[in-house]
Amino acid sequence: MIPAAFEYHRASSVSEALQLLQRLSDAKLLAGGHSLLPMMKLRLTSPAHLIDLGRIEAMRYIRQDGQTLAVGALTTHWEIESSQLAHSTAPALAEAASRIGDVQVRNVGTIGGSMAHADPAADYPAAMLALDGQIVAESPRGRRTIPSVEFFTGIFTTALAPDEVLVEIRVPATSGRTGQAYLKFPHPASGFAVVGVAAVITRDGGGRCTRARIGITGVGPAAYRPTAVEDQVTGSTLDEKAVAAAAAHAADGVDVNEDLFASAEYRAHLARVFTKRAVLAAAQRGG
Amino acid sequence: MKQSIAVTVNGTTHRHEVEPRLLLVYYLREELGLTGTHIGCDTTSCGSCTILLNGQAVKSCTLLAVQADGADILTVEGLADNGKLHPIQEGFWEEHGLQCGFCTPGMMLAAVQLLARKPNPTDAEIRHGLDGNLCRCTGYQHIVNSVMYAARKLAEHHLPAVPPSRRTVKAP
C-alpha cells in the first residue's frame, strides 16, 4: 500500500512549522506517523503537504516544572514508559504509555501525535482526564493552555485549531496520599483499548476518599470522565462493595461504541468492571 | 518533488533522491536490494519489516524513507560479522527458532533491541519484548529459547547486543 503523492517539508523549529502550516494549504503535521501513515496508505487521507516535526529536538523532553510534569509533544511512548521521572510524578501516564501497541510502535509514536489524533480507543486520553492534565498549543496568535476536559470534543476531534501545533502536555505531579492506576482491556488483534480506565484516588488519614478522578477510553466517541462514579466514590471508604456500586455508573449516558469484537452491552460491562478495578488499584497504591 | 537522503545501512552510507511517499521498507528492498527485510502485513501489525533505526526497533513499512534521512540502520544483512553469525542468529539456528523463516529477520532485530535493553531477560520479558512480531509457524517457544541462547552467549563473550557499525565506506 502506497500513499498518494505529497510534498515533504521538514520543520526545524515550532515557529517554522507554524509558518509552513500558515502558508501551505491542505497540509498535515507529521510526528511519528504511526497514525497518519497507516491512514495515508489506505488513502483515507491524502494531504498535499506533510510538515515533518520529527527533527525538532526542542519538542522532545520530560521535565519537572515546579509541581508539574511537562512532556514535550514529540516525546515517544517509549521515552515516557522508561522515564523514572514520569513514573514517580505521574504513574498513570507512564503506565498508559507502556500499554500502547507494541515495542516498535512505542519507539516511534509520540504523545503529541496521539493526543492530536484523538483515537477513541487511544490510551493517553483516559490518563490525561484522570490526571487533570493540560494541553499546550501554539499558533501565530501565541500559546494557550487547554484543560483536558475541554480537549477531546468527539471522535478523532479535539479543541486544536487547524493552525495550532500541540507543543506540550502538562500534568500535576502526584502528592500526598494519592494513588494512580491505568488498567486496560486490549483488543486481541490491534492492541488498542477496548476499554481503558485511569483512576487517581486521594484518601484522608482515616482511609476515606477525599477526591476521585477517573478517565475512560475506548467506550464512547471520545474519552470521558464518569462524574457520577467520581461523586459516589468520593466520601466512601473505598471498600470493594462501595466501589462496585459506584462503578456500575461507568457507562451511564454514554453512546457506547460497538464493533465486531465487542457489542455495546459487553463494552459497557467491561467499563464497569475495569472502573471498579482501577479505582481499587489506585486506592491501594495510595496507601 | 524528490528529496535527497543519506542513510547509513549496515555501515555503508547511501545517498539517493527519493519520492517523499516512498516507504522505508521499499527503499531498503528495492533501492538497496536488501530483501532480507520482509513485508508481511503492510499494516504495522506483523513486525516482519522490523529493522533497527538508530538502535531502536521500528516497523519500516510505516516510516517514510525521508524520515530516516541521516539515520543509522541495521538490517538482518548486517547482523553477521564477516560470515560469523551474530549470537541471535546462532540462537535461532541452534534452538530451532524458525520453520518457514518469514518472520525471522524481524524477530531477530526485535530480539537484538530487547537484549540491548534487558541483557538478562526472563521468559515473560522476552514474550513482551516480541509482542510486535507475529510468527505463524513456531508457536513462539523455540523463538524464546533462541533469545535465551543469545543472551547467554552475549554475556559469556561480553558482547554488545547491537553490533557496532562495521564498515564506514561512503557511497559515491
Ligand SMILES: Cc1cc2nc3c(=O)[nH]c(=O)nc-3n(C[C@H](O)[C@H](O)[C@H](O)COP(=O)(O)OP(=O)(O)OC[C@H]3O[C@@H](n4cnc5c(N)ncnc54)[C@H](O)[C@@H]3O)c2cc1C
Ligand atoms: C500497530 C499499531 C498499534 C497501536 N496501538 C495503540 C494503542 O494500543 N493505544 C494507543 O493509544 N495508540 C495506539 N497506536 C497509535 C500510536 O500510539 C500512534 O503513535 C499515535 O496515535 C500517533 O502518534 P504519532 O506521533 O505517530 O502521530 P502521527 O501519526 O504523526 O500524527 C497523528 C495526527 O496528529 C497530528 N499531529 C501530530 N503531532 C502533532 C502536533 N504536535 N500538533 C498538532 N497535531 C499533531 C497529525 O497531523 C496527524 O493528524 C497504535 C498504532 C499502530 C500503528
Ligand code: FES
Ligand atoms: S510488514 Fe510491517 S509490520 Fe507487517
Ligand code: FES
Ligand atoms: S517461522 Fe514461519 S512465520 Fe515464523
